[in-house]
Amino acid sequence: MKTYRKILLAVVCLLLFFLLPVGMAFANDHGVNWFKRGEERQIPDPEGGAEMTQRIPVSNVVLQQRYPDTVVLAGPTTANRIALTFDDGPDPRFTPQVLDVLQEYNVPATFFVMGRRAERFPDLVTRMAAEGHVIGNHSYSHPNFVVEDDVALLEQEVLQTEAIIQNLVGYRPRFFRAPYGFLYNELVEKLAELNNTVVAWSIDTLDWRERPAEEVAFSVISSAQPGSIVLMHDGAEADGDRTQTIEALRQIIPTLQEQGFEFVTVSELIGIPYEK
Template sequence: MIKKFAFLAFIGLCLNGFFTIDANATNVDEFESIPVQQIPEDFPQLEGGPETTERVRYPVSNIVLQQRYPETIVLSGPSTEKRVALTFDDGPDPRFTGQVLDVLNQYNVDATFFVMGARAETYPDLVKRMINEEHIVGNHTYWHPNLVDQASVAALEREVNQTEEILENLIGYRTKLFRAPYGFLYNELVEKLRDMNYTVVGWSVDSLDWQEEPPTVIANTVTSQVQPGSIILMHDGGEWDANRTPTIQALQQIIPTLKEQGYEFVTVPELLDIPYKK
């Protein structure tokens, strides 16, 4: 019954124009969605809900929080060198993460992945591939809750510790990098993360790829905002009906465009000259 409902919901989205499906599409602005029936039955969901409903209600600006906690929160790197960091949230996702890694490998680019503990536990080989291909992995909580809605320091600690232990078993170290789901935090949560010896990584360029615009729109959103030291937010995973194919195709425009402009892609720890291990 659940699979039947999901399939009908998918058909409804297609009929209403949310997804365009063309198996023979060659234009980068045309992209295939992933059929719902291919989503693994054990696929961990985002506890806090999809980006499309959550991101519109920003609780406290990360710029304000960074000003309050400059030793804990980072939003960008030095502006003195043409270096930028690509970051990806919400994976590992078996539908899209491998394709993102393929593009990064194609262009010899290292990135930073903020992974959900539940998904890392379910798809460990994708996390191991990130490490084997010299990317950096950070903590993105276990279930991806809205931490501000929960308003619980204890819940944050539980989510972070559970993910940290899973990642240590997979990547061989206890990560020092954390990114909050949706970027949502408040003072007490930041202070707890500081006490847990985490660096909270925000961003200065939001690709808005979760809106699933065509690849050229996503690419232009990034390239028009990038400056030396930018931390770029993108997504290699999403909710059950998310489509990150536009993100993957946008990367094939973003990376060569910025390289032609003289930018170097580095990981967040390289950009900021900070440790990534505890």
């Protein structure tokens, strides 16, 4: 009898071990864990999941070689200029603080916004534009287009977000950055057909891993060179934190300015209009 009870207890423990993570994943996938702020305002999480959960598709370096007129990794090396870019906003927890730091140092940047978040927090998008920053397209719901393998979905997400941004700031953005930076040939070809320029990056801060501010800053300061495009994030998933990004900016900007770098928007860096 005791043996039977031990076996039964072992089976129950095994079931809990395997089913509990599934239940937690189900809750997260269905928005249960959304961050709430103020009057129950919810920040939509990326449809494709957190940055660190994704697989690597066709390299942006390869795509840039195949589509040099569409995909951009960096700007010219002939001028001591650098561009800061921010993904996944607007986020009321972190975007205002990023904007405050940029305003303090009089530095323009390029923000790749999620359409669904722009709908939820339109004042942050209009503030970006009013303070001289360029708005780019980061899809509507942040899906993983490589996993979805659906060119029509890409077109839908791009056009939907374009319409939202145009309604807020008065122009349809030309610059597009794919969620997770994930694309393949047919997706790039569709973006070219839609008159988009795909903006990747040459410096990845990996700030989404919530690295210490000193590490985020060092990744930029040690790698900066003329024409660099820096990838950072002003938005996060429900339980994410971008405080380190904000703190790192206070180290990156004055240090590189002392080294003679000028911070510009992606449009100024590569000489391509930011609107269609």
